[in-house]
Amino acid sequence: MKRKYTLVGILIAGGLVGVQQVRADATTDAINDLKQQIQALDQKVRVLEREKELDTEAADAKAKDTPKIVVGEKGLSVSSADTNFVFQLHGLVQVDNRTFFGDRDNHDKSIQGNDGFLLRRARPIFSGTLYKDFDFMFVPDFGGSSVQIFDAYLNYRYAPWLQVRAGKFKVPVGLEQLQSDPVTYFNERALPTGLTPNRDIGFQLWGEVANGRLSYAAGIFNGVGDGRSTANADFEDHREFAGRIFLQPFRGTKVTALQNLGFGVGGSWGNVSSNATGLSSGFLTDGQETFFTYTNGVVAAGQHWRVSPQGYYYWGPFGLLGEYVISDQEVKKGAASADLQNTAWQIAAGWVLTGEDASYTGVTPRHPFNPRANQWGALQLVARYADLDVDDNAFPIFANPAASASEAKAWAVGLNWYLNKNIRVNTSFSRTTFEGKLNPTVATVARQPEEVVFTRVQLSF
Amino acid sequence: MRQFTNFQLQQRMKIFLKTFVVLLAMSVAAYAPAKEIKLLNVSYDPTRELYQDINTAFAKQWKDKTGDTVIVQQSHSGSGKQARAVIDGLEADVVTLALAYDIDAIADKSGLIAKDWQKRLPNNSTPYTSTIVFLVRKGNPKGIKDWDDLIKPGVAVVTPNPKSSGGARWNYLAAWGYALKKNNNSEAKAKDFVTKLFRNVPVLDTGARGATTTFVQRGIGDVLIAWENEALLSLKDSPDKFEIVSPSISILAEPPVAWVDKVVKRHGTAEVAKAYLEFLYTPEGQEIAAKNFYRPRLQEVAQKYASQFPKLNLFTIDELFGGWQAAQKKHFDNDGIFDQIQLDNR
Numbered sequence: 001m002k003r004k005y006t007l008v009g010i011l012i013a014g015g016l017v018g019v020q021q022v023r024a025d026a027t028t029d030a031i032n033d034l035k036q037q038i039q040a041l042d043q044k045v046r047v048l049e050r051e052k053e054l055d056t057e058a059a060d061a062k063a064k065d066t067p068k069i070v071v072g073e074k075g076l077s078v079s080s081a082d083t084n085f086v087f088q089l090h091g092l093v094q095v096d097n098r099t100f101f102g103d104r105d106n107h108d109k110s111i112q113g114n115d116g117f118l119l120r121r122a123r124p125i126f127s128g129t130l131y132k133d134f135d136f137m138f139v140p141d142f143g144g145s146s147v148q149i150f151d152a153y154l155n156y157r158y159a160p161w162l163q164v165r166a167g168k169f170k171v172p173v174g175l176e177q178l179q180s181d182p183v184t185y186f187n188e189r190a191l192p193t194g195l196t197p198n199r200d201i202g203f204q205l206w207g208e209v210a211n212g213r214l215s216y217a218a219g220i221f222n223g224v225g226d227g228r229s230t231a232n233a234d235f236e237d238h239r240e241f242a243g244r245i246f247l248q249p250f251r252g253t254k255v256t257a258l259q260n261l262g263f264g265v266g267g268s269w270g271n272v273s274s275n276a277t278g279l280s281s282g283f284l285t286d287g288q289e290t291f292f293t294y295t296n297g298v299v300a301a302g303q304h305w306r307v308s309p310q311g312y313y314y315w316g317p318f319g320l321l322g323e324y325v326i327s328d329q330e331v332k333k334g335a336a337s338a339d340l341q342n343t344a345w346q347i348a349a350g351w352v353l354t355g356e357d358a359s360y361t362g363v364t365p366r367h368p369f370n371p372r373a374n375q376w377g378a379l380q381l382v383a384r385y386a387d388l389d390v391d392d393n394a395f396p397i398f399a400n401p402a403a404s405a406s407e408a409k410a411w412a413v414g415l416n417w418y419l420n421k422n423i424r425v426n427t428s429f430s431r432t433t434f435e436g437k438l439n440p441t442v443a444t445v446a447r448q449p450e451e452v453v454f455t456r457v458q459l460s461f
Numbered sequence: 462m463r464q465f466t467n468f469q470l471q472q473r474m475k476i477f478l479k480t481f482v483v484l485l486a487m488s489v490a491a492y493a494p495a496k497e498i499k500l501l502n503v504s505y506d507p508t509r510e511l512y513q514d515i516n517t518a519f520a521k522q523w524k525d526k527t528g529d530t531v532i533v534q535q536s537h538s539g540s541g542k543q544a545r546a547v548i549d550g551l552e553a554d555v556v557t558l559a560l561a562y563d564i565d566a567i568a569d570k571s572g573l574i575a576k577d578w579q580k581r582l583p584n585n586s587t588p589y590t591s592t593i594v595f596l597v598r599k600g601n602p603k604g605i606k607d608w609d610d611l612i613k614p615g616v617a618v619v620t621p622n623p624k625s626s627g628g629a630r631w632n633y634l635a636a637w638g639y640a641l642k643k644n645n646n647s648e649a650k651a652k653d654f655v656t657k658l659f660r661n662v663p664v665l666d667t668g669a670r671g672a673t674t675t676f677v678q679r680g681i682g683d684v685l686i687a688w689e690n691e692a693l694l695s696l697k698d699s700p701d702k703f704e705i706v707s708p709s710i711s712i713l714a715e716p717p718v719a720w721v722d723k724v725v726k727r728h729g730t731a732e733v734a735k736a737y738l739e740f741l742y743t744p745e746g747q748e749i750a751a752k753n754f755y756r757p758r759l760q761e762v763a764q765k766y767a768s769q770f771p772k773l774n775l776f777t778i779d780e781l782f783g784g785w786q787a788a789q790k791k792h793f794d795n796d797g798i799f800d801q802i803q804l805d806n807r
Contacts, residue, residue, distance in 0.1 A: 043617065043663070047681055050681055054666065158727065159728070
């Protein structure tokens with residue numbers, strides 16, 4: 001009986017242990033199942049997070065492929081994502097006032113009636129890039145009395161050092177002539193520009209070598225008279241060759257004081273068959289009055305060459321620009337002919353009173369005009385002296401000494417206020433004196449100096 | 462009023478010209494010593510570390526040799542994507558891509574590279590090699606030993622997208638080659654095998670480095686099919702987290718290099734670009750490749766690093782696929798086998 005109880009006790013105990021073991025196994029399995037489910041869910045969450053991350057990366061990459069539209073101080077620019085195609089819209093508007101002194105109480109009436117406001121330049125500027133390497137520019141001008149096309153060219157850029165330009169553009173000779181219109185020191189360029197060609201139609205090989213330390217340009221053009229632009233066609237057989245080499249040897253070096261030193265020489269050579277448009281239409285004063293013209297019947301006939309050594313120097317707020325031009329031209333009137341050599345030079349200096357850096361490409365105000373924030377832009381003081389000397393042999397056959405001066409000397413001072421990168425207000429005073437071949441009492445132009453105050457409000461972007 | 466005589470003019474011009482020549486000479490002297498050359502190396506995803514080391518060593522060598530400073534800029538992404546970028550205008554002086562097909566594509570579609578580019582440098586312009594291995598988590602919890610284990614249910618495989626990644630194309634072809642060899646060259650069975658493998662891929666990254674990020678940093682998947690160099694690099698960074706499994710058979714990957722003829726001509730960098738790629742074949746360049754876990758071509762360097770690279774049964778792309786052009790057309794072009802596999806797995 002006792003054994004029976006013992007056996008029953010053992011069986012019961014064994015059964016209890018077995019039940020507990022079964023329960024434990026089931027719990028372990030359940031935990032393992034749960035673990036696996038958690039791991040599977042964890043993987044799913046990780047995958048979802050990674051996919052989201054990859055989607056974000058793809059969206060960012062796609063954004064890089066989206067065309068860009070930029071509106072800012074440099075105008076409007078629309079470009080493809082890879083910047084191989086770019087279209088830009090810029091603009092230049094200059095509203096001037098000229099006030100001449102001493103033109104009312106003097107016996108010389110020739111400079112009366114010149115005071116007033118004028119729309120000096122009003123140019124929408126369309127430029128851009130096609131297929132990465134082709135640049136174009138188209139610049140009409142609505143200022144003045146008629147609409148003109150100033151620039152219209154296509155440029156192929158193989159590399160910065162090898163580019164080809166074709167169309168109508170500035171001939172590479174004069175330093176100030178080549179400077180952009182919105183950034184010249186004064187309203188009008190100085191006397192030497194009257195001896196250099198302006199815009200002409202032709203082809204030009206050009207480029208910048210060694211990160212811009214050396215730039216060169218060599219082209220073939222129709223050929224224009226001194227100070228002239230082409231009238232968009234010229235069927236005179238001869239061509240004019242023009243070229244320029246310009247060095248900025250310390251550009252990008254550690255010699256900061258000389259980084260913006262530049263110097264070079266420009267020149268042209270051409271042969272003109274009897275053609276009046278091969279001559280200057282007249283040399284102009286700062287006030288844009290004509291102080292020299294050839295007489296009727298004078299034509300360019302033969303060689304015409306120009307040489308212009310030139311240079312500039314900018315260091316901090318200080319800027320200095322100078323050029324010298326010789327224009328040598330064979331002329332003819334009837335049976336008379338002569339080789340006339342006209343020369344001009346200028347030296348101009350500027351100082352940015354507010355401390356910004358000066359440069360050939362203008363001044364960028366450190367604090368754009370905002371009176372509410374007590375910001376006033378940048379102020380620049382400028383001064384210039386220039387001289388243009390006409391060949392004495394021009395008188396009296398090729399020029400009338402009673403109507404034309406043989407030399408003009410001009411000095412000017414001015415103040416330029418850069419409200420911001422786009423808006424500039426400037427004022428200046430210019431005085432030009434003349435020398436002539438006749439007594440001043442009978443030489444109409446030479447008998448009194450020109451004194452004029454300029455003001456300008458300019459928008460450029 | 463003053464009129465110059467011809468003599469006076471000549472004298473003035475002489476003075477001016479002399480001054481100009483002196484200033485010109487000063488200019489040349491001023492910038493000549495400061496010559497700086499920039500190269501852009503457009504490469505595939507996992508070569509960042511390799512070329513960082515190569516660039517430093519080459520720049521030093523070039524400086525010692527010529528006195529000039531070379532700055533090599535790097536660009537990395539999926540190999541196919543990089544080839545497309547160069548075709549579309551990215552101005553690469555040199556390309557160091559994952560596979561020859563991508564450089565062929567640049568040569569064919571853009572004409573920027575001479576078509577005989579592979580003959581210009583030794584070993585078909587492949588200065589180093591690699592292969593495809595498996596990176597698994599420490600302890601190999603899923604017991605992965607060979608390719609067959611990758612198609613088992615419940616095994617998550619990480620590999621990038623063959624449409625954008627050169628490394629992924631090597632992975633795909635390695636798997637295909639294994640299946641072919643195992644099944645008596647049965648294309649149908651190989652396709653079935655690779656279809657099953659890609660069914661186990663939860664995320665398709667665009668490049669090999671992205672796939673490594675998915676596996677290593679994001680903790681996704683059980684096995685990463687990877688370049689051997691990429692797997693060894695991950696192991697070096699985290700030896701307590703991963704293991705490398707070498708499959709019974711794999712593919713010999715030969716990443717090629719080439720200078721981009723038209724770009725180097727335009728940039729004036731032809732000489733330095735060629736020297737840069739030739740440097741990869743020098744003992745110093747080969748040593749750097751080996752240190753970055755690429756199998757060197759130079760025998761003496763290969764022997765020195767033999768313990769790092771186990772001997773594997775490797776087949777080449779020419780042996781099983783008839784070269785890259787054929788492989789690309791059959792498997793990876795639009796409506797190719799990979800596209801069919803993706804459709805089947807949807």
